Amino acid sequence: MKLLRITPRLLGGILLSIIASLLNLGLPLLVRHFINLKQFAWSGLSKKVLLLGGLILIGNLLISTLSDYLISSEGDRQVRQLRLRLQKQVLRLPQKYFDQQISGNLTSRIINDVNVLRSFLTETIPATVTGSLTILGTMLITFSLDWKLTLLMLLVFPIDGLVTVPLGKISEVIADQSQSSLAALTGVTSESIKQIKTVKLNNAESDVLAKNTREINQLFSLSLKADRITAMIGPLQSMLSFCLIMAVVLYGAIRVKTGSLSTGTLGAFMMYFFQIIGPINNVALFYSDRKQMLGATRKISEIIGEAAEDQAKGQQVLEQGSSLLKLDQVSFAYQDLPVLEKVNLAARSGEKIALVGATGAGKSTLANVITRLYPLDAGRISLNGQASTDFSLRQWRGFFSVVLQENTVISGSIRDNLTLGLNRKAPDQELWEALAMVRLEEYVKKLPKGLDSLLGESGARLSGGQRQRLQIARACLRDFKFLILDEATSSLDADTEKIIMTALDQLRRTKNCGQITIAHRLATIVNSDRIYFIKNKTVIASGSHDELMEQVPDYRRYVHEQQVREKS
Numbered sequence: 001m002k003l004l005r006i007t008p009r010l011l012g013g014i015l016l017s018i019i020a021s022l023l024n025l026g027l028p029l030l031v032r033h034f035i036n037l038k039q040f041a042w043s044g045l046s047k048k049v050l051l052l053g054g055l056i057l058i059g060n061l062l063i064s065t066l067s068d069y070l071i072s073s074e075g076d077r078q079v080r081q082l083r084l085r086l087q088k089q090v091l092r093l094p095q096k097y098f099d100q101q102i103s104g105n106l107t108s109r110i111i112n113d114v115n116v117l118r119s120f121l122t123e124t125i126p127a128t129v130t131g132s133l134t135i136l137g138t139m140l141i142t143f144s145l146d147w148k149l150t151l152l153m154l155l156v157f158p159i160d161g162l163v164t165v166p167l168g169k170i171s172e173v174i175a176d177q178s179q180s181s182l183a184a185l186t187g188v189t190s191e192s193i194k195q196i197k198t199v200k201l202n203n204a205e206s207d208v209l210a211k212n213t214r215e216i217n218q219l220f221s222l223s224l225k226a227d228r229i230t231a232m233i234g235p236l237q238s239m240l241s242f243c244l245i246m247a248v249v250l251y252g253a254i255r256v257k258t259g260s261l262s263t264g265t266l267g268a269f270m271m272y273f274f275q276i277i278g279p280i281n282n283v284a285l286f287y288s289d290r291k292q293m294l295g296a297t298r299k300i301s302e303i304i305g306e307a308a309e310d311q312a313k314g315q316q317v318l319e320q321g322s323s324l325l326k327l328d329q330v331s332f333a334y335q336d337l338p339v340l341e342k343v344n345l346a347a348r349s350g351e352k353i354a355l356v357g358a359t360g361a362g363k364s365t366l367a368n369v370i371t372r373l374y375p376l377d378a379g380r381i382s383l384n385g386q387a388s389t390d391f392s393l394r395q396w397r398g399f400f401s402v403v404l405q406e407n408t409v410i411s412g413s414i415r416d417n418l419t420l421g422l423n424r425k426a427p428d429q430e431l432w433e434a435l436a437m438v439r440l441e442e443y444v445k446k447l448p449k450g451l452d453s454l455l456g457e458s459g460a461r462l463s464g465g466q467r468q469r470l471q472i473a474r475a476c477l478r479d480f481k482f483l484i485l486d487e488a489t490s491s492l493d494a495d496t497e498k499i500i501m502t503a504l505d506q507l508r509r510t511k512n513c514g515q516i517t518i519a520h521r522l523a524t525i526v527n528s529d530r531i532y533f534i535k536n537k538t539v540i541a542s543g544s545h546d547e548l549m550e551q552v553p554d555y556r557r558y559v560h561e562q563q564v565r566e567k568s
C-alpha cells in the first residue's frame with residue numbers, strides 16, 4: 001500500500017538539493033586551481049577564483065535553504081494527510097476491532113510509525129538521491145584528474161560495506177522491534193495514567209510499575225543493542241576512513257614528489273574525499289531505513305486495510321409518527337462466546353420497556369446489537385417493518401439516544417459534552433432546560449464559567465452521579481426515537497433517580513418516543529410497560545412486573561435476590 005507520494009514539490013526540493021551538491025563539486029576544483037597558481041596576487045585570476053568560490057558558497061546556502069524547506073514542508077503535508085486518513089479510518093473501524101486493541105498501542109502506531117515514514121521521505125530519499133549523484137560526480141571529476149588516486153579512493157566502498165552491511169542488517173531487526181516495543185510502552189503508560197485512581201486505591205503502584213518496567217527494560221535492552229552497533233559503526237568507519245585518507249595522502253605525496261601530481265590536485269582530492277564520506281554513509285543507510293519504513297508501512301497499512309463499518313449513505317424514508325422496533329430471532333456471539341440466541345423483543349413509541357436479568361446475562365450486549373455496534377449473526381432487527389440494515393449506520397444510530405453504564409464524559413466544557421454529536425445548534429436556553437431536567441442546573445449556575453466550565457479528562461471534576469446526569473442531559477437533547485438507559489442512574493440516590501425518571505416519563509410523552517431501560521435496581525424497572533427477562537442467552541418471559549411475578553418462578557427468584565441485595 002502506498003502511503004507516501006513523490007510529488008512535484010518534493011522533486012523540486014530534491015532537484016535543488018542536487019544542484020547544491022553539484023555546486024559543491026566545483027569548490028575543490030577552484031581550490032586546486034588556487035593552489036596551482038604560480039604566484040598569488042590580489043588581482044586578476046586569484047581574485048576571480050576567490051570570488052567564484054564565495055558565490056558558490058552563497059548560492060549553495062540559498063539553494064539548500066529553499067530545498068530543505070520544500071522537502072520538509074512536503075513531508076509535513078503528507079504526514080498531516082496520512083494522520084487525517086488514519087484518524088478517519090480509526091473512527092470508522094468496528095467496535096470488535098477496539099475490543100482486541102490496547103488504545104495506547106494504536107495511538108503509538110498512528111503517531112510514531114507515521115514519523116518513521118516522514119523521516120524516510122524527507123531525509124532518506126533526498127540524502128540517497130543527492131548522495132548517489134555527489135558520489136558519481138566526484139568519481140567522474142577525480143577520474144579525469146587522476147585515475148590511479150581515484151582507484152585508491154574507491155577502496156572506501158568495499159571497506160565501508162564491510163562494516164555497514166552486516167551491522168546494518170542487525171540494526172534493521174532492532175529498529176523494527178524497537179517500534180513495536182515503543183508501541184507497547186505507550187500502551188501500558190497511557191493505561192496506567194488513565195486508571196490512576198484504580199492504581200492508587202488498590203495499592204497497585206508496584207504491580208503497575210513492574211508491568212511498565214518490563215516494557216521499559218525491553219525497550220532499554222533494544223536501545224542498548226542499537227547503541228552498541230552505533231558505537232561500533234561510527235569509530236570503525238572513522239578509523240578505516242582515516243587509514244584510507246592516510247594512504248591517499250602518502251601515495252599522493254609520493255606522486256607530488258615525483259612530479260606526476262600537482263599539489264593542487266592532491267588538495268582537491270582531499271576535499272573530494274571528505275565531501276563524499278557523508279553521502280557514502282547516507283547511501284549505506286538507505287537499506288536499513290527502507291526496511292524500517294517498510295515495517296512502519298506494514299503496520300499502518302494493517303490499520304488502513306481493516307474492514308470499516310458499513311458506511312452506506314442511503315437515507316431511508318421513515319413514516320412520521322409512532323415507531324415499532326422489533327427484534328426477531330436475534331442471535332449474537334463475541335468471537336466464540338455465544339451471548340444471545342433467538343431473542344424476540346418489541347418496543348413502541350411512548351412505551352417504557354426494561355431488560356432484566358442476572359449480571360452477565362447479555363443485557364448490554366442486546367443494547368449494543370440494537371444500536372448496531374456489533375452486527376448480528378442471525379435474525380432481524382427492524383423499525384416499522386424496515387430492516388435495520390436498509391438504513392445507513394448514521395441514520396440508524398440517529399434513532400437512538402444511549403446513556404451507557406460507563407463514563408462517557410469527554411474532556412472539554414459542559415457545553416461540549418451536551419452538544420457532542422448534535423447535528424444542530426442548540427440555544428443556551430435548551431441546554432439549561434436539559435440540565436434542569438437532570439437537576440444539574442443549580443450546580444452549573446454556581447460555576448464561574450457556567451456552561452463553558454471545563455471538566456477535565458473524562459469529567460474528572462464531576463462526581464459519579466453528576467457525570468451520569470450530564471450524560472442523561474446530553475442524550476435527551478438529541479432527536480431520537482428510542483432512549484436507551486444502560487444502568488444510567490445506578491450512581492444516583494433513590495430520590496434523585498425518581499425525580500429524573502419522572503422527568504423522562506414526561507419527555508417520553510411529549511416526544512412520543514420509546515425508552516429501553518437496563519437496570520438491576522427494582523424501583524427503576526417495576527413500573528415499566530413491559531419487562532423482558534433474559535436468561536440462558538434469550539428472553540425467557542416478558543410482561544409487566546406483576547405478570548412476571550405471578551407466572552415466572554425464575555423472575556420471582558431474581559426479584560427476591562435483588563431485594564435482599566438492596567436491603568443489605
Ligand SMILES: Nc1ncnc2c1ncn2[C@@H]1O[C@H](COP(=O)(O)OP(=O)(O)OP(=O)(O)O)[C@@H](O)[C@H]1O
Binds near residue numbers: 334339
Ligand atoms: N466486548 C466483549 N468481548 C467479549 N465478550 C464480551 C464483551 N462484552 C461482554 N462480553 C461477555 O458477554 C456476556 C454478556 O455481557 P453483558 O455486558 O452484555 O452482560 P449484562 O447482562 O449487561 O451484565 P451486567 O448486568 O453485569 O452489566 C458476558 O459473559 C461478558 O463477559
